[in-house]
Amino acid sequence: xxxxxxxxxxxxxxxxxxxxxxxxxxxxxxxxxxxxxxxxxxxxxxxxxxxxxxxxxxxxxxxxxxxxxxxxxxxxxxxxxxxxxxxxxxxxxxxxxxxxxxxxxxxxxxxxxxxxxxxxxxxxxxxxxxxxxxxxxxxxxxxxxxxxxxxxxxxxxxxxxxxxxxxxxxxxxxxxxxxxxxxxxxxxxxxxxxxxxxxxxxxxxxxxxxxxxxxxxxxxxxxxxxxxxxxxxxxxxxxxxxxxxxxxxxxxxxxxxxxxxxxxxxxxxxxxxxxxxxxxxxxxxxxxxxxxxx
Numbered sequence: 527x528x529x530x531x532x533x534x535x536x537x538x539x540x541x542x543x544x545x546x547x548x549x550x551x552x553x554x555x556x557x558x559x560x561x562x563x564x565x566x567x568x569x570x571x572x573x574x575x576x577x578x579x580x581x582x583x584x585x586x587x588x589x590x591x592x593x594x595x596x597x598x599x600x601x602x603x604x605x606x607x608x609x610x611x612x613x614x615x616x617x618x619x620x621x622x623x624x625x626x627x628x629x630x631x632x633x634x635x636x637x638x639x640x641x642x643x644x645x646x647x648x649x650x651x652x653x654x655x656x657x658x659x660x661x662x663x664x665x666x667x668x669x670x671x672x673x674x675x676x677x678x679x680x681x682x683x684x685x686x687x688x689x690x691x692x693x694x695x696x697x698x699x700x701x702x703x704x705x706x707x708x709x710x711x712x713x714x715x716x717x718x719x720x721x722x723x724x725x726x727x728x729x730x731x732x733x734x735x736x737x738x739x740x741x742x743x744x745x746x747x748x749x750x751x752x753x754x755x756x757x758x759x760x761x762x763x764x765x766x767x768x769x770x771x772x773x774x775x776x777x778x779x780x781x782x783x784x785x786x787x788x789x790x791x792x793x794x795x796x797x798x799x800x801x802x803x804x805x806x807x808x809x810x811x812x813x814x815x816x817x818x819x820x
Contacts, residue, residue: 527552529766530773533753535746541739543754548699550756557761564761567768568608574775575645579613581780584688585640588771589648591657592696593734594727595706597757598649601696604760605768606647614645619654631655631673632680639684652677656741661733674744681750691750692774694767695742696757700731 535541554560578586588606590598602616617638626634632652640646656677660670681691698706707724710716727734746752753770757763 528773530753530770533755533766533770535742535752535754537747537751539743539746541742541754543697543735543739546697546754546756548697548702548756549758551759551762554762554765557759560761560765564765564768567765567772568605570772571605571768571775572608572610574772574780575609575613577780577782578645578775578778579610579643580782582643582783583780584690584778585642586645586771586775587640587648587684587689587691588645589651589653589691589693590696591650591653591694591738592757593698593703593731594724595703595710596696596698597760597763598696600760601694601763601767602647602649605764605771606645609645613643614647615640616647616649618649619651632676636680640689642688652680653741653745657734657737660737661730674741677745678747678750681745681747685749690774690778692771693746693750693752694770695738695752695754696763697754698757700728702758703728 578584590601592598606614606616615638619634622634635648635652638646638648655665656670656673659665660667685691707720710720742752742754753766755763755766
C-alpha cells in the first residue's frame with residue numbers, strides 16, 4: 527500500500543480523528559512480518575539523505591505532533607535517527623523562553639528551519655500555538671484563530687525557497703496513551719519522562735482532539751501536507767513514516783553534483799604518487815637488506 531496516499535489529509539477536508547483506527551496495521555500481523563520492509567526503507571532513507579546533503583539544492587523539514595506519549599521521540603530514534611547527524615538536526619519546542627515570547631510566535635521557528643542540503647526535524651512545532659495556546663486559553667480566540675493563515679503563509683514561503691515539508695500527526699488512542707503512561711511508571715529508565723501534567727492534560731483530550739482536527743484540516747496543503755499516522759503499534763508507525771519520507775525524497779529526482787575537478791587528471795596524479803610511494807618503500811626495503819648483509 528502507498529501510505530503517502532492512504533494517510534495524507536486532503537487539502538480542505540474535514541478531519542475526524544475518531545474515524546481513524548489508531549491500531550491499524552494493514553496486512554502485517556506483527557513487527558516481525560514488517561521488519562525487512564522497515565529496514566529496507568530506513569537504509570534507503572540514509573542513502574537519500576546523503577544525496578540531499580551532497581546535492582545542496584534543497585532542504586527537508588519534518589514536523590512531528592502528537593498527544594502526550596504519542597511516539598515523537600521514538601519516531602526520531604528508530605526512523606529518522608538513521609540519518610547522518612552531519613546533515614540532520616532535531617529541534618524540540620517547549621515552553622517559549624522570555625526572549626521567544628517577546629517576539630511573534632513564528633520567530634523562534636524560523637531560526638530552526640533547515641538550510642539547503644539539511645534536514646530539520648521538529649519535535650513539536652509552531653502548531654503548539656494553535657493547540658496548547660487554544661486549549662488552555664493562553665491567548666484569546668481572535669489571536670489564535672488568525673494563526674492558521676499565518677502558518678500556511680510561513681510554510682509556503684519555505685517551500686518557495688526549496689524547503690520540502692512533511693508533517694506527521696502520530697495518532698494514538700486514549701487507552702494506548704494510558705498504557706504507555708503505565709510503562710513509564712513501571713520502568714525506572716523512563717521515570718524522567720513522567721510529568722505531573724500527564725494525567726491533568728488527559729482531561730483535555732476532547733479539546734485537544736478538536737484543536738488537532740482543525741489544525742490538520744486547515745493547514746494541510748498540496749505543498750505542505752499533513753499525514754495522520756496510526757501509531758498504537760510503534761513498528762507500524764515507523765514503517766509508514768519511513769516509507770513516506772523515502773518516497774518524497776525519491777520523487778525529487780536528486781543528482782550528485784558534478785565534480786569541481788578533472789577526475790581523470792586527479793587519478794593520474796594519484797597513480798603517480800602511488801608509484802612514487804611504492805618505489806620509495808622498495809628502496810627502503812633494499813637499503814635495509816644491504817645493512818643486514820653487512
